[in-house]
Amino acid sequence: xxxxxxxxxxxxxxxxxxxxxxxxxxxxxxxxxxxxxxxxxxxxxxxxxxxxxxxxxxxxxxxxxxxxxxxxxxxxxxxxxxxxxxxxxxxxxxxxxxxxxxxxxxxxxxxxxxxxxxxxxxxxxxxxxxxxxxxxxxxxxxxxxxxxxxxxxxxxxx
Numbered sequence: 001x002x003x004x005x006x007x008x009x010x011x012x013x014x015x016x017x018x019x020x021x022x023x024x025x026x027x028x029x030x031x032x033x034x035x036x037x038x039x040x041x042x043x044x045x046x047x048x049x050x051x052x053x054x055x056x057x058x059x060x061x062x063x064x065x066x067x068x069x070x071x072x073x074x075x076x077x078x079x080x081x082x083x084x085x086x087x088x089x090x091x092x093x094x095x096x097x098x099x100x101x102x103x104x105x106x107x108x109x110x111x112x113x114x115x116x117x118x119x120x121x122x123x124x125x126x127x128x129x130x131x132x133x134x135x136x137x138x139x140x141x142x143x144x145x146x147x148x149x150x151x152x153x154x155x156x157x158x
Contacts, residue, residue: 001086003093006043006056008034013053014045017076025135028074036060036073042097046077046086054081057090059097059105068103068149070094075116087116091123095147104149108134108142120145 018027043058055077134142
């Protein structure tokens with residue numbers, strides 16, 4: 001599996017994965033992915049040796065030098081490739097980018113997604129809040145999680 005920047009040619013496959021993973025919670029459209037790319041977000045895809053998109057992830061960065069903040073906007077892994085380290089690799093790559101900027105990282109995760117919560121906790125995130133009925137239209141709750149800024153020299157766990 002290799003990671004590379006998400007490009008327009010990958011969007012169709014990312015939308016397919018979105019519809020499998022997030023069918024009950026307004027999956028992202030092609031327009032949403034294009035908008036994020038146009039906004040300059042740090043988006044990646046995991047590509048199989050056969051050239052298939054196995055997963056994707058995106059990090060938004062806001063602020064200015066010395067005061068950056070980042071947010072994990074999305075991580076999605078095709079069910080056929082889950083439990084193979086794809087999500088971990090994508091998350092680590094996003095965190096490496098945040099660490100380059102010495103930016104804290106925030107995210108929202110469904111409260112019933114134990115696997116994702118565990119992944120985030122292993123990588124230094126802690127729960128800082130709850131967003132009731134955050135995901136629509138399902139009405140599922142989300143935890144807000146955060147990881148403090150790091151300078152990139154701290155060893156990642158996981």
